[in-house]
Amino acid sequence: MEGSLDIAIVGAGIGGLTAALALQRAGFRPTVYEQAPRLGEVGAGLSLSPSAAHALRYLGVGARLDAIAYLPEDQAVRHYQDGRALQWTNRGQTLLDKYGERYYLVHRADLHGAIADAVTANDADAIRLGRHFASLSQDGERVRLVFADGSQAAAGLVIGADGSRSQVRHELFGDSGPKYTGYIAWRGLVPMDRVPPGVLDPPSGIYVGPGHLVNRYPVRGGALLNFVAFAERAAWTEEGWSIRSTVEELLADFEDWHPDVRAFLAAVPPELLFKWGLFDREPLTRWSLGRVTLLGDAAHPVLPFLGHGAVLAIEDAVLLARAIAASGDLAQALARYEAARIPRASFVVRESRKAVKVFHSHEPEKYALKTGGKAADERLGLFDYNPATAAV
Numbered sequence: 001m002e003g004s005l006d007i008a009i010v011g012a013g014i015g016g017l018t019a020a021l022a023l024q025r026a027g028f029r030p031t032v033y034e035q036a037p038r039l040g041e042v043g044a045g046l047s048l049s050p051s052a053a054h055a056l057r058y059l060g061v062g063a064r065l066d067a068i069a070y071l072p073e074d075q076a077v078r079h080y081q082d083g084r085a086l087q088w089t090n091r092g093q094t095l096l097d098k099y100g101e102r103y104y105l106v107h108r109a110d111l112h113g114a115i116a117d118a119v120t121a122n123d124a125d126a127i128r129l130g131r132h133f134a135s136l137s138q139d140g141e142r143v144r145l146v147f148a149d150g151s152q153a154a155a156g157l158v159i160g161a162d163g164s165r166s167q168v169r170h171e172l173f174g175d176s177g178p179k180y181t182g183y184i185a186w187r188g189l190v191p192m193d194r195v196p197p198g199v200l201d202p203p204s205g206i207y208v209g210p211g212h213l214v215n216r217y218p219v220r221g222g223a224l225l226n227f228v229a230f231a232e233r234a235a236w237t238e239e240g241w242s243i244r245s246t247v248e249e250l251l252a253d254f255e256d257w258h259p260d261v262r263a264f265l266a267a268v269p270p271e272l273l274f275k276w277g278l279f280d281r282e283p284l285t286r287w288s289l290g291r292v293t294l295l296g297d298a299a300h301p302v303l304p305f306l307g308h309g310a311v312l313a314i315e316d317a318v319l320l321a322r323a324i325a326a327s328g329d330l331a332q333a334l335a336r337y338e339a340a341r342i343p344r345a346s347f348v349v350r351e352s353r354k355a356v357k358v359f360h361s362h363e364p365e366k367y368a369l370k371t372g373g374k375a376a377d378e379r380l381g382l383f384d385y386n387p388a389t390a391a392v
Ligand SMILES: Cc1cc2nc3c(=O)[nH]c(=O)nc-3n(C[C@H](O)[C@H](O)[C@H](O)COP(=O)(O)OP(=O)(O)OC[C@H]3O[C@@H](n4cnc5c(N)ncnc54)[C@H](O)[C@@H]3O)c2cc1C
Pocket: 010, 011, 012, 013, 014, 015, 016, 033, 034, 035, 036, 045, 046, 047, 048, 131, 132, 133, 134, 161, 162, 163, 164, 166, 167, 185, 187, 228, 241, 295, 296, 297, 298, 302, 304, 306, 307, 308, 309, 310, 311, 312, 313
């Protein structure tokens, strides 16, 4: 399709901004509507797989990725109590040799800023802030958007990239309602100079124990240590992921854990510590209706146990732009996009649910037996995908 199609994207998260950049690259001039008054991302880490790295390079932000990322080499999975290594995985040269890309660890705000800069360098007017999407209506030609402040916009295609509690998805398909999973998590960022020497061996690693899992790795080139600590918990009510916690509450849940783990947990500044409950939704069987489609968490909210939510959002964005650019009309483009993406995204959603069972092991010493000695994401074949060349 030629670049005359006007496209509105709801949500300037990593998925929405990547879609804007991919569409600009294909000759379109999309407008992104974001509810927040300022562009930003929460303070947390993200692991990016080879497929996300291929996508970011294809979009011209590879050099920024190299500049902001921490590059892990060997990652260890360790026993929660005695700290013995249960499994080693190489995230560097072995992946480069096999997939042409490696693993990257980034601060979400750094990646978000890199993509936002690239979008606004192409079009200074591309992102409209303070626009909280409320409802939409469409006929065969146009989609009309209404925002909470009463303002309106119209477009020939609307992309809902407004996250796991998507209002665009709600407008299209209603909402089956989130289900609490029985897991909560804490996330924290620790300035590296507060981490006692010798407790990070290797810098990027996971500890597994009964009903609990701790994943920790450096971000911002090694200046900060990011951690996520998961625990089973019978009940939870709030879905937001920025609820304050205390270091005492966190440590109480990891009381009998290895001193190396407790050392970096104890070092987190309280203002950089948050907790949240993990909620799950049934995957949709279609993502588009008329001239409106979905991507990222809006289309397929995913539990974080394979670290693949942002990766999927980035992949969706590239495949959607490529499908639009390669198709004769919009209906064909959206059909190609769904055919290319729904099977892969639904697979990751299902496998992310299953992965927690391996990580939250009540027999951590049998970890490598269950995994066959391979990291879950690689074992599942998730790395063997290049969004720049994948069929669409
Ligand atoms: C603890 C944790 C760890 C994770 N780790 C990883 C990891 O290592 N690797 C990985 O790939 N993924 C990871 N993920 C998943 C990843 O963070 C998400 O899947 C990803 O951010 C989804 O991007 P998105 O753009 O679809 O949605 P979001 O990032 O949620 O962005 C949605 C945007 O839409 C805006 N918005 C919402 N509603 C409206 C509205 N009504 N009107 C206008 N704007 C609106 C929001 O303000 C936001 O800017 C993790 C998630 C969690 C919770």
